[in-house]
Amino acid sequence: MRIPILLSLVLVAGLGSCNQGEEAAQDKMLAVAEMMEAPGPSYAPPISSSNNVPISAAPAANRKLVYHAKVRVKVDDLPRANQHMDSLTRALGAYVQEASEEREDGQWRHERKIRVAPARFQTLLGGLGRLGIVEFKQLSTDDVTTQHADVTARLASKQALEQRYLELLKKANKVSDMLEIEEKVGEIREEVESTQSRLRILNDEVAYSTITLTYYQELSQRRPDAPVLSFGSRLLASFYSGWELLTNLMLGLVAAWPLLLLLTAGIVALQAWRRRRARQPK
Template sequence: MKYTLGILLGLAALLSSCSRANEEKSAIAVPAKEMMMNAPPPSMEADKELNEGMPGPTLATPTAAVVAPARLLIYHADLRLKVENLPQASKRLDSLVQRNGGFLSAANEVREEEEWRQAMTIRVLPSRFRAMMAALGNLGTVEEKKLTTDDVTAQHADIAARLRTKRIVEQRYIALLARAKKISDVLEVEQKIGEVREEIESTESRIKTLNDEVAYSTISLVCYQPLAQPIPDAPVVSFSSRLVDSFYTGWTLITSVLIGVVAIWPFLLLGSAAWWAVKRWRRRLA
């Protein structure tokens, strides 16, 4: 009986402890549920961190933008300026060229009766091209201005591809030359190698020219200063000179009249004949 009573008391204590545990769990679960319901939705950053920490598929990331290749542009300008003082403008021009990191590739100076002119070719970096043009316009009066831009990107790529192909052909000819045994074959291959190398040198020269034109823009500048023409003084004419000149003028007039009369002799002859005929006709009537 005592054992039975002890067993019953133990079961009662166990049931009471289980009920208290269930109450505590329910009390804890309700606030947690409310917090989950009231919490804001997870952000993209949180999802990204969660996906990075877990295996399997991750969130999709935007693809990188395709970067367009740099364009190869050649800038060229033709500029004609009228200046008041050419030597002073030339000094200012040298200072502008040095300040903008350029250089003079050609220069020519001519002094004529009506103008004093300088023709120059200026090379400047493309980044300083517009600034250089604006500064040159302040040297004098712009009478002519022409700007051109050439896109040589495709042309440069085509020439570079041809150069690579020619170099591959050269290497193949060199390999054939190493395997050639006959003298005729050796001479023929060497001739082909020479022709290919000439084409390679020409292509390389063309690429260097394009690179130079792209690296430095070209400005063809003409500066000129008008020169005043001297007016000669009026000569002093004496009385005797004027008298001789008048005599000569009168003689010229007389000779001109005489020559004119001689020139119209047919009309004088016809007029005289008509006058004689009219006079005779009147006499018959009388």
């Protein structure tokens, strides 16, 4: 029994360097190892790889479709629109995955990411038209049938491969062999969990369609009325205005001192020239 087990461990070690695309070869080699351990002339049939199994085209009724919609609506009363959306989502069994609200650029905006069953997708879209004026609407459909089938097949293949390694682990006798197989099982377990996560995301997208709704209300820009000032207040304001004017004038004169100096020098020179001219005999 030890020779077949050693042979199987050698095969497993050779498989450790293979990438994900070589899962078919791994399955076949594991099957050969199990066949060598079986008593008598019996043999294990060849294991078919999921990569070689053709995926038949699913009928229209069984296709995996993902629906998306983006809608923008202008409303007159945003709080009332919120109440309408709350009632509409409850009535259709939908739920709000994300919501945000902001006021900027003269608008009061509310955004919701709504998830609803595909059978009620169009009904919910029709109800959005009652909020106000629909300014934008974009619909899209993604067919993920092939992707879903591929992820499902890869998950089944990885789980089967993991199970075979676990069976080899039960038959291993050496500690080194056990550690090597356990390391490989850990790698496959990570791949299985990653594939399961991807499959859950696909199933969620198929089970619930997504509507990204933005509705907003224009905010009126009102200016406050100017207060009526009394005579005393206006007199005090005039005094401050006069004082500010005088201050600005003084600052202007100080800033213009070079010009004033040149002007003074010019006047003095002109007067001196006139005096000398007046003293000259005619």
